[in-house]
Amino acid sequence: MLKTRIIPYTLQFKRPAGTSRGVYNEHKIWYIVIYNSDDNGHYGIGECAPLFDLSADYNENYEATLASFCAQLEEKQALDTESLRNYPSILFGLETAMLHYNRKSFELFDTPFTRGEAGIPINGLIWMGEYTFMLEQIEQKMQQGFQCIKLKIGAIDFEKELDLLRHIRKHFSAKEITLRVDANGAFAPKDALEKLKRLSELDLHSIEQPIRAGQWEEMAKLTAQTPLPIALDEELIGWNNPADKERLLDTIKPQYIILKPTLHGGLSGATEWINLAETMQIDWWITSALESNIGLNCIAQWCSTFGNTLPQGLGTGMLYTNNIAMPLEIKGDNLWFDPKGDFPDNKLFAL
Secondary structure, eight states: OOEEEEEOOOOOOOOEEETTTEEEEEEEEEEEEEETTHHHHHHHHEEEETTTTTTTTTTTTHHHHHHHHHHHHHHHTSTTTGGTTHHHHHHHHHHHHHHHHTTSSSSSSSSTTTTTSSOOBOOOEBOOHHHHHHHHHHHHHHHHHSEEEEEESSSHHHHHHHHHHHHHHHHHOOOTTTTEEEETBBHHHHHHHHHHHHHTOOOOOOEOOOOOOOOHHHHHHHHHHHOOOOOESSSGGTOOOOHHHHHHHHOOOOSEEOOTTTTHHHHHHHHHHHHHHHHHOEEEEEEEOSSOOOHHHHHHHHHHTOOOOOBBBOOOOBTTTTTTOOOOEETTTTTEEOOTTTTTTTTTOOO
């Protein structure tokens, strides 16, 4: 008999994490434990980690909504994915818990990555902040051996952000360091194209979400004219019906899309996005969305099933002072999983 348990948990950032929408100091999440009341000690753990300012399914009644879907799972003794389409962070948490429960292991998929035989190339993430702080991060990532660096831009003066990018290009060519930028919708439509032209002079790989989401016509104009490939991220949030997903991609025609299961439909919904993108010759990569290591582990392992060779956005596991132990480690610019490493202490999830 499947039963569920909800465990609220607050992750504490080692240092404030800045985006163009604001600064995160902590992140409230909910762990879901699925267990069998007839099988002592066997459980599956998943993570619901909505972002209060981004997730389409987050509101003040989030925990009550989560509890109702857990009750539904107990009643049906199965996960009803279709009923959870509009609740991506809850769907992701329950999908992960069921995967863990059914596999009886934190090796949720069978790939070279989960066997510890291969790493996943990732980008080094540079958080927003004052010029000197961002420069310090950039130099650190370079020393660590990252070949792809992603900068969040849009919070400080645009000219200073250009200076940071020029600083990298003075020392490393595009063949040596791949540069991505994420504007988080910070540009105004009227001057976005001009900014994209200036950024393109620095041999960047791509820019995420140059203007805020919801402006399909304006974004379509940009993707048609841009000298710099555009990747959609926030634009995908809230579009969970396959027909709507297809309409969005067909209207905007982006060069890339970025998939975050917590925001974009759980594992099943994000897989739909990938399948649609591939039929339209749109490239993609996968990114975590400030989950703890429980969620990151699932996202990384799921990512490894696709064989996508682009650097992925899976470097967020070192952000918290009170993260959950998981054998994930960044070596150089690759994320590795050690199936013989340290796993979560069962005391936290004790039934």
